[in-house]
Amino acid sequence: MDLDRFPRVSLAHLPTPLEPLARLSAHLGTRFGGGPRLFIKRDDCTGLAFGGNKTRKLEFLLAEALEEGADTVITAGGIQSNHVRQTAAAAAKLGLKAELVLARNVPWGGGDFEHTGNIQIDRLLGARIHLLPTETDRAAAMEALAAELRETGARPYVVPVGGSNPTGALGYANCARELAAQAEDTIEGFDYLVFASGSGGTQGGLVAGLTALGHRAQAIGIDVDADPPEVEAVSRELAAATAERLGARGSEAADRVEVVAGYAGEGYGLPTNGMRRAVELVARLEGILLDPVYSGKAMAGLIGLIAEGRFKPSDRVVFLHSGGTPALFAYRSVFEGQDPSD
Numbered sequence: 001m002d003l004d005r006f007p008r009v010s011l012a013h014l015p016t017p018l019e020p021l022a023r024l025s026a027h028l029g030t031r032f033g034g035g036p037r038l039f040i041k042r043d044d045c046t047g048l049a050f051g052g053n054k055t056r057k058l059e060f061l062l063a064e065a066l067e068e069g070a071d072t073v074i075t076a077g078g079i080q081s082n083h084v085r086q087t088a089a090a091a092a093k094l095g096l097k098a099e100l101v102l103a104r105n106v107p108w109g110g111g112d113f114e115h116t117g118n119i120q121i122d123r124l125l126g127a128r129i130h131l132l133p134t135e136t137d138r139a140a141a142m143e144a145l146a147a148e149l150r151e152t153g154a155r156p157y158v159v160p161v162g163g164s165n166p167t168g169a170l171g172y173a174n175c176a177r178e179l180a181a182q183a184e185d186t187i188e189g190f191d192y193l194v195f196a197s198g199s200g201g202t203q204g205g206l207v208a209g210l211t212a213l214g215h216r217a218q219a220i221g222i223d224v225d226a227d228p229p230e231v232e233a234v235s236r237e238l239a240a241a242t243a244e245r246l247g248a249r250g251s252e253a254a255d256r257v258e259v260v261a262g263y264a265g266e267g268y269g270l271p272t273n274g275m276r277r278a279v280e281l282v283a284r285l286e287g288i289l290l291d292p293v294y295s296g297k298a299m300a301g302l303i304g305l306i307a308e309g310r311f312k313p314s315d316r317v318v319f320l321h322s323g324g325t326p327a328l329f330a331y332r333s334v335f336e337g338q339d340p341s342d
């Protein structure tokens with residue numbers, strides 16, 4: 001796979017660990033009468049200001065920004081955006097200014113949501129925050145801000161929402177390559193990869209990478225946007241475009257995209273009981289913290305697939321932990337007053 005010809009700046013602690021989920025595997029195997037062997041790829045440990053999956057994308061995106069001579073990075077997201085937080089941290093590390101277009105995208109609020117978690121860190125990182133109304137067209141707002149900054153002589157680079165374009169997705173093709181080698185060395189390969197899918201860059205990049213490698217493992221994205229057709233469409237598009245850039249067949253990658261619906265609840269960022277139980281289960285059995293918006297719902301999806309009998313006991317299933325843990329604080333009330341036996 002021809003990945004090394006793309007400019008890249010080092011931001012992440014790589015390779016991230018691949019660890020067995022021994023107690024969770026045993027627990028779910030007992031509960032559902034036989035389950036697969038579970039492992040976790042710790043992309044919550046990419047290291048940049050609490051880490052997460054956007055850091056891998058930013059290695060390629062911000063390399064492009066530096067090549068273009070940018071001095072300012074603009075990006076957008078919700079108030080509790082992990083993407084925005086990691087972009088602000090990457091900008092700080094590279095000596096670039098960060099301009100963040102934030103719009104409320106979750107009908108959920110309260111003091112914790114507005115002031116702690118990711119937004120607290122954005123402020124700490126010295127980024128300039130533009131808080132806009134819910135219905136704002138974020139892409140248009142970023143372009144307007146870029147035009148305004150150019151007028152003042154600045155050189156802005158716009159990172160799309162979620163860092164999801166064919167450049168950002170290269171970060172997850174890189175993750176596929178890293179994981180394939182790591183799994184080969186430690187667990188003699190893997191059969192499935194399960195993860196949260198939203199703006200499609202993670203899924204598109206992983207599928208493009210697996211296709212370019214000729215690796216047969218199936219990547220399963222769990223929809224966290226409550227809009228599975230859209231998640232599938234953007235993931236297919238990014239898988240195809242990224243695969244082509246890597247010298248593989250776009251149509252082959254697009255055909256491998258699988259998005260599972262039914263675990264997002266009523267909407268993006270809205271808590272579900274399945275998410276809460278999954279976050280508590282993994283914390284109590286493994287000492288690993290998932291997040292309320294992405295990896296908690298993805299784990300609820302993995303548990304659902306095991307319950308349905310999707311996997312054989314001999315299958316090796318890797319759960320990709322994509323980060324997002326700072327949002328645990330913003331969602332404090334969801335986890336309060338819960339009976340540990342519930």
Ligand SMILES: *Cc1c(COP(=O)(O)O)cnc(C)c1O
Nearest residue numbers: 082198199200202294322323324
């Ligand atoms: C952004 C994000 C995702 C989803 O990644 P996409 O590339 O947008 O599909 C998953 N988990 C976390 C923690 C995220 O911040």
